[in-house]
Amino acid sequence: MRGLFRALRGSGSARRGALLLVVGASALVMVAGAVAQDSQRGAVEHLIGTVVRQTATVCPLVPPSDQAALDSCRRALYRDSAFRNALAPVVLWGRPNPEGRMLRDTNLTQFKPDVMSGLYMPMFMFLGDYEVSFDPMERLYRARIPALFRNALDAGQYPYPFWHDAKKWRDYESANELTFWIDPKQMKITVMQFSARGNPDPRLVTAPHIRPPFDGKWMWMDAQGQSQPRPTLFVGLLRDKNPYLGPLEGAYRNLAGELRKASCNECHAPDNYKGMKRLVLMQTPVHAAGEIKRIMRAVRGDKMPIDDNGLSKELDPSLKATLLKYGASFESLADAARDWEAQNP
Secondary structure, eight states: OHHHHHHHHSOHHHHHHHHHHHHHHHHHHHHHHHHHHHHHHHHHHHHHHHHHHHHHHHSBOOOTTOHHHHHHHHHHHHTTOHHHHHEEEEEEEEOOOTTOOOGGGSOEEEEOHHHIIIIIGGGEEEOSOOEEEEETTTTEEEEEEEEEEOOSSOGGGSSSOGGGSHHHHHHHHHOOEEEEEEETTTTEEEEEEEESOSOOOGGGOOOOOOOOOOOSOSSEEOTTSOEESGGGGTBTTBOTTOTTHHHHHHHHHHHHHHHHHTTGGGTSSTTOTTOOSEEOOOSSHHHHHHHHHHHHHHHHTTOOSBOTTSOBOOOOHHHHHHHHHHHHHHHHHHHHHHHHHHHOO
């Protein structure tokens, strides 16, 4: 290598020879990279093909108000589905950056696979088509999947009121494509985005559905006295016979009260008023169950809550103790509920 550097500083002929070596080496690296991509492409195509075909079978294109179709789709994806098995341990979700920035500079929400497969993916319906390419800037494979959003469901069927932000609701309604970003090292889907950037297809267009103004409540009671949104209480995800289904709701209420006292919901709510690049949600039982272990570690390590300067602030000792107590109870019940489902297939 030192000899090459000396040649680059030497006479004209020596420099030309050295430059040819550099160009040749660069070409070899590019060829090797392309060969590696081609070898991985087959595996990525197989992964995405399996996921999309199965998902289109259980979540086909139907009228966007079809509740029975949603229930069937949700049950299928939440359990042992190809989609759920293809997800990384943490999946980022959201819209593309409006300025075209890279994923690392895009505000996204992070979810566990069960939250993604039980709450968010079922909001869409599929044709079974897809297109795979490699993005050299992101160093990830990108799968573009035509999709249609279920915009005419009852309000309590969404993970939270998407219409709290008028633009977000319009973006969901107009979406005609999901993008999966696949890490070839893990061979897992690490990022998912929805957009209206897909090819125009009249089958993927639906009439706008007007929603009432957002009243500031992420959860509410309906006219029958039931807590909403129902799926965020594990209804339709855990089976009705799961003995932990009822206790989970009560345990979350206790935890939510302490989270409010500790100002946790100020940062960990869908409006993301602090503009966090990697938002963590805790405003419903399902969202909290996906992040409870992270929450407990952060509170034990005095890393939560965060003040306006982005620094952790000290909790009152009694409040911290109560928060850990109710958090441990909720965490234990959530683990037990999942174990019961696994042991009673």
